[in-house]
Amino acid sequence: MENYILYAVTIILVLFSLCLDRKKTQVAIYKAGQALKNVFPQLIGVIVLVGIMLAILNPRMISQLIGDAAGWWGVFLASVLGAVTFIPGFVAFPTAAMLLENGAGYMQIGAFISSLMMVGVMTYPVEVKYFGRKVALFRNCLAFIFSFLVAFIIGKVVG
16 A cells, blocks of 8 residues: 555656656656666566575575574575675665565574675775775675674564
8 A cells, every 4th residue: 555655646746846847857757767777687687586596495495594593694694695796775675575575584684685785795896996905805894794783783673
């Protein structure tokens, strides 16, 4: 039901914007379409990857690997997976929801998302180029450690 409300509010606001300034609204809609076109291949790739993963790993196996019963080993595994995965945030959160529905634990998903957003294994070479090896390594190590802190806090709040 919330989605319908969001869609309705969006449509009303776009119509209101059209009434205020038709040209700016058309430019904004065009730019949004271009942004969607640029992101769409990544989005499809990640959805296919998650679909394959969920087909291979049944909920019981997901629960064993990164479920509540996996404990801190599952948190570590989820942090490593998050650190080496390169997906945008708008795809990461629905992916986390799918993993939670299939047996993943809250602590593990917290570690996964936080390391996914903060640790840059894929972007490390760019960081080294601009910030230097020492700073890039220090920042990534701190971010990785912070993902465990996030998991701990989520475990205390949700668990």
